[in-house]
Amino acid sequence: MSVAVSLAGNLASTTPIAAAAGDLLWRSVVFSGLLVGLIVLMLAARYYHRLIDEPPETSEPWTLADLRRLRADGELTEEEYDRLRAAMIAGIRSGLEGDNAAAKGAEPPDSSHKE
Helix, strand or coil: CHHHHHHHHHHHCCCHHHHHHHHHHHHHHHHHHHHHHHHHHHHHHHHHHHHHHCCCCCCCCCCHHHHHHHHHCCCCCHHHHHHHHHHHHHHHHHHHHHHHHHHHHCCCCCCCCCC
């Protein structure tokens, strides 16, 4: 790039057209730098907002013991505890019923056809 700058400087001292070309070169370099900087800032802001907006992933689901502990610590009222406990049990039952229905819907192997 220093060669281009020195060439632009040498040409700028000789003709008005060369001076305009050197000026255009510097303006395009500055504009390109600003454009790259703007893109980097936009990507960083996008990453930052995506990082903040996503809820943290939990590796373990809630258990009834967790609900009991929250109730004992006073973080849950009796009504909240009962509602959450009922919802948790209903979810477990529906999952078990879905597993049983899938198992019942599967066809048994054909034992009448022997090879």
